[in-house]
Amino acid sequence: MTVSGCTEPALIRMSGICKSFNGVQVLNDAGFEVRAGEIHALAGGNGAGKSTLMKILQGVYQKDAGTIEIQGRPAQLNTYADARRQGIGMVFQEFSLVPSLTVAQNIYLNDEPRSAMLIRDAEMISGAREILGRMQVDLDPRAELASLSTAYWQLTEIAKALRGEARVLIMDEPTASLARKEADRLFELLRNLREQGIGIIYISHRMEEIYEIADRITILRNGSNLLTKQISEITQEEIVRGIAGKAVALTAAGSSGQCGDVLLKATGVSAQRKLHDVSFEVHAGEVIGVAGLMGSGRTELLEALFGINLTTRGSIVLDGQPMSPRSPRDAIAAGVVLIPEDRRRQGLILKHSVQENLVLPDLSAVLRGGLLSAAAERDRAVQLIGSYGIRGAGPNLPVEVLSGGNQQKVVIGKWLGVGPRLLLMDEPTAGVDIGTKSEIVKQVREFARNGGAVLVVSSEYQELIAMSDRYLIMRGGSIIRSLPADAVRDETTLEMWVQGVEQ
Amino acid sequence: MTELRIEGTHSRAKGLLSRVNLGQYIIYLAFAVTFILFAVALDDRGFLTSGNLMNILRQSAIVGVIAVGMTFVIADAEIDLSVGSVAGLVSVVTAMAISHWGILAGIVAGLMVGMLIGLVNGSLVAFVKIPSFLVTLAMMGIAFGLAQWVTDSAPQPILKQGYNMAFGSGDIGPVPGLVIWFLIIAGCGAFVLKKTRFGRHVISVGANPTASIYTGISVVRTKFLVMLISSVVAALGGMLYAGRLQSGRYQWGQGDEMNAIAAVILGGTALAGGRGSVLGTVFGALFMGLINNGLILAGLSSPQQQVVRGIIIILAVALGSKK
Numbered sequence: 001m002t003v004s005g006c007t008e009p010a011l012i013r014m015s016g017i018c019k020s021f022n023g024v025q026v027l028n029d030a031g032f033e034v035r036a037g038e039i040h041a042l043a044g045g046n047g048a049g050k051s052t053l054m055k056i057l058q059g060v061y062q063k064d065a066g067t068i069e070i071q072g073r074p075a076q077l078n079t080y081a082d083a084r085r086q087g088i089g090m091v092f093q094e095f096s097l098v099p100s101l102t103v104a105q106n107i108y109l110n111d112e113p114r115s116a117m118l119i120r121d122a123e124m125i126s127g128a129r130e131i132l133g134r135m136q137v138d139l140d141p142r143a144e145l146a147s148l149s150t151a152y153w154q155l156t157e158i159a160k161a162l163r164g165e166a167r168v169l170i171m172d173e174p175t176a177s178l179a180r181k182e183a184d185r186l187f188e189l190l191r192n193l194r195e196q197g198i199g200i201i202y203i204s205h206r207m208e209e210i211y212e213i214a215d216r217i218t219i220l221r222n223g224s225n226l227l228t229k230q231i232s233e234i235t236q237e238e239i240v241r242g243i244a245g246k247a248v249a250l251t252a253a254g255s256s257g258q259c260g261d262v263l264l265k266a267t268g269v270s271a272q273r274k275l276h277d278v279s280f281e282v283h284a285g286e287v288i289g290v291a292g293l294m295g296s297g298r299t300e301l302l303e304a305l306f307g308i309n310l311t312t313r314g315s316i317v318l319d320g321q322p323m324s325p326r327s328p329r330d331a332i333a334a335g336v337v338l339i340p341e342d343r344r345r346q347g348l349i350l351k352h353s354v355q356e357n358l359v360l361p362d363l364s365a366v367l368r369g370g371l372l373s374a375a376a377e378r379d380r381a382v383q384l385i386g387s388y389g390i391r392g393a394g395p396n397l398p399v400e401v402l403s404g405g406n407q408q409k410v411v412i413g414k415w416l417g418v419g420p421r422l423l424l425m426d427e428p429t430a431g432v433d434i435g436t437k438s439e440i441v442k443q444v445r446e447f448a449r450n451g452g453a454v455l456v457v458s459s460e461y462q463e464l465i466a467m468s469d470r471y472l473i474m475r476g477g478s479i480i481r482s483l484p485a486d487a488v489r490d491e492t493t494l495e496m497w498v499q500g501v502e503q
Numbered sequence: 504m505t506e507l508r509i510e511g512t513h514s515r516a517k518g519l520l521s522r523v524n525l526g527q528y529i530i531y532l533a534f535a536v537t538f539i540l541f542a543v544a545l546d547d548r549g550f551l552t553s554g555n556l557m558n559i560l561r562q563s564a565i566v567g568v569i570a571v572g573m574t575f576v577i578a579d580a581e582i583d584l585s586v587g588s589v590a591g592l593v594s595v596v597t598a599m600a601i602s603h604w605g606i607l608a609g610i611v612a613g614l615m616v617g618m619l620i621g622l623v624n625g626s627l628v629a630f631v632k633i634p635s636f637l638v639t640l641a642m643m644g645i646a647f648g649l650a651q652w653v654t655d656s657a658p659q660p661i662l663k664q665g666y667n668m669a670f671g672s673g674d675i676g677p678v679p680g681l682v683i684w685f686l687i688i689a690g691c692g693a694f695v696l697k698k699t700r701f702g703r704h705v706i707s708v709g710a711n712p713t714a715s716i717y718t719g720i721s722v723v724r725t726k727f728l729v730m731l732i733s734s735v736v737a738a739l740g741g742m743l744y745a746g747r748l749q750s751g752r753y754q755w756g757q758g759d760e761m762n763a764i765a766a767v768i769l770g771g772t773a774l775a776g777g778r779g780s781v782l783g784t785v786f787g788a789l790f791m792g793l794i795n796n797g798l799i800l801a802g803l804s805s806p807q808q809q810v811v812r813g814i815i816i817i818l819a820v821a822l823g824s825k826k
Contacts, residue, residue, distance in 0.1 A: 308717070332719040340717050349711045351777055360707060361718050363700040371698040414718075 009072035010035050011199040017066035026052050027223045034199040041202045041210040043243050044220035059083040089161030091171045095153050104128035104141035107160045131159045151182040172203045187213050207239050207499045240495045260284035263453040269314030271304040274477040287454040289468030291498050297477035298457040302424040306338040307331040335421035339428050347411040348399050355381035355395035362418045388413035405436030425456040429463045441466045461491040473497050527771035530786045533819045541797040548800045563792030564685035565740050570763040571692035572736030574784045575729040577767050580709040580776025581635040586737035588646035590756030593741030595650045598659035598751025606666045617738020625730035629723045650753035659751040670746025693781035710777025
């Protein structure tokens with residue numbers, strides 16, 4: 001049953017929603033609605049405002065302006081508990097579950113049926129069984145979560161969201177951690193819930209999924225509505241164009257045409273995590289953009305070259321020398337460095353100073369007579385701060401007080417300071433301001449011009465196109481295509497390659 | 504995403520505020536205030552006499568030595584509960600080896616025991632990845648039991664005065680030898696933690712093991728070494744007990760792990776790791792010695808001392824954690 005006319009009021013209607021953080025407008029007159037028995041996809045590029053809009057619906061953020069109606073009645077959602085009471089359930093992307101508890105205990109976490117302070121286990125288990133039954137899932141509510149696979153974690157997460165009188169389910173990239181078959185079963189479950197009259201908000205970047213499961217789609221761009229349409233009335237191209245967007249112009253790199261010798265040659269490389277039989281070459285002076293959907297093996301490829309995702313087969317030759325890094329130390333010694341995906345957890349020691357972070361990878365550079373020299377450390381830090389344009393902080397401030405962009409520059413300075421041959425970058429422009437983005441793009445181009453080679457993973461296509469001489473498209477842990485710069489005219493064509501739309 | 508960026512600017516103001524953090528320096532303030540307080544209140548009881556001041560130093564020295572090793576462990580986000588019993592075991596092993604084979608054998612045997620226990624602790628924590636709390640809790644019992652077992656609970660006198668003089672009973676001029684040992688160990692510790700690559704690795708691993716791995720630092724090696732250092736330094740503490748008390752006995756060092764941990768934390772090293780100061784630890788140990796001394800001079804009974812000491816420690820740490 002796809003959506004019929006608009007006779008009944010929408011389950012949820014958000015309209016004119018505005019929200020800004022510290023003067024930065026994130027949502028501007030955004031609206032969204034979901035009807036009973038509808039799967040409504042919410043799409044948009046990074047920073048389009050999807051998460052913020054959904055967090056307002058969950059009572060996590062408060063809107064600055066606008067209205068929220070639930071079944072035609074205005075609602076005030078001040079806390080997460082308010083939203084729960086109004087029947088809004090969220091399936092969290094990173095599961096909000098406690099592995100050491102059972103399925104039933106997780107479903108009823110913080111809402112356990114009790115009598116006189118004591119938890120009524122039997123009631124909890126039968127309640128969980130009832131919810132799982134409604135989902136037509138065969139799962140023992142008494143099983144300890146830690147003993148179950150990821151797919152069951154997600155089912156538990158969904159059951160948890162459905163507990164009580166949930167009428168709306170928000171799902172954020174629910175298939176990111178699922179295998180294809182598990183995703184199919186999830187879709188079946190979603191259709192089944194739709195039959196029961198539940199409204200589902202489905203956030204996804206994956207166009208093919210949206211096509212498969214959704215009834216309607218709303219695309220946000222820069223905090224406002226771009227369009228809302230029936231899936232049957234929108235073309236793939238329209239969706240891709242809407243997601244890819246175009247905000248600020250960065251000029252495409254094009255092929256610099258001055259590639260040197262082969263610097264890195266990977267042949268038939270497989271690794272412990274998600275990398276199957278990958279072969280490619282990188283020339284000196286070349287920037288290669290690695291594009292693929294979440295879970296396509298992009299990060300795993302970089303981590304294999306950096307000695308974190310250990311290779312199990314194949315050969316890697318760097319500058320004529322075979323290498324098989326077993327740890328980041330090996331990789332760094334061979335001249336390979338990684339700007340990791342999670343800056344705050346992997347890239348920096350947040351509580352330590354800018355100076356300490358900058359000198360850490362190569363402490364031998366600040367040894368004087370075998371001992372760390374405070375003066376040498378300071379000189380080196382000041383020099384790197386200058387070279388990489390790190391602003392807003394002296395060397396002694398803890399790096400956590402810097403803005404996201406400047407934190408990222410510290411990571412870049414930290415690694416380019418050691419003089420690498422091959423630079424690996426994982427989402428280098430995520431969460432940084434637009435000015436810093438173009439600086440990072442410039443630094444990468446310059447590093448390549450000086451004879452270095454770069455592999456950069458990014459889901460921000462504008463930046464990727466501005467940097468790359470060539471593209472590797474990944475899917476399911478393999479490289480499915482290698483494209484020259486002129487095969488990727490703009491974000492839309494790149495998105496189509498990534499989504500596997502033939503062109 | 505957008506929210507992340509916003510959060511970044513938001514936390515900037517907050518971060519600057521919380522930067523003015525008394526935690527790292529509270530110990531010096533607390534030490535000075537307490538010292539002046541005692542100097543005024545206990546003047547007529549001889550608090551300020553040089554004899555008494557040396558006493559404070561001497562009484563703080565062994566726990567202070569042990570605490571220097573503990574500083575590395577805690578800065579690396581681990582813990583070592585076995586140091587007190589290791590000191591006790593080493594005191595009896597050293598005493599027995601001296602009476603059988605002479606001074607040199609005693610010193611070597613004592614250090615070997617420390618090293619052996621350090622190897623076991625370090626391997627289990629770093630390679631097998633058992634939490635250090637559990638490993639060293641078990642080792643605490645093992646070392647204590649062994650010391651009692653091999654001696655049949657009997658004290659082991661050390662009759663070689665050369666050993667006793669060198670390890671804690673002697674003085675150099677007006678300065679007790681124990682204090683010299685304390686200064687040497689603290690000096691080395693401060694130096695290693697501040698001035699060597701290893702020291703920097705300890706702090707980095709303690710603050711963020713993931714980022715440390717991604718920076719090419721071997722977390723396993725660092726964790727192994729801090730556990731080893733702690734045991735060897737605790738062994739030296741045990742040898743100092745043996746020299747100072749001219750005997751080995753399984754009770755020596757009992758409870759020192761808690762005093763050492765308290766000294767380290769009072770000294771501004773973060774219990775969660777990532778920040779450490781050996782100088783702070785030295786003052787932490789001196790502060791505890793100061794309190795003990797002052798309360799004794801004030802005529803408090805032993806149970807009263809314990810209560811008051813506990814309250815003072817809580818106050819100092821509470822003040823330190825205030826922003």
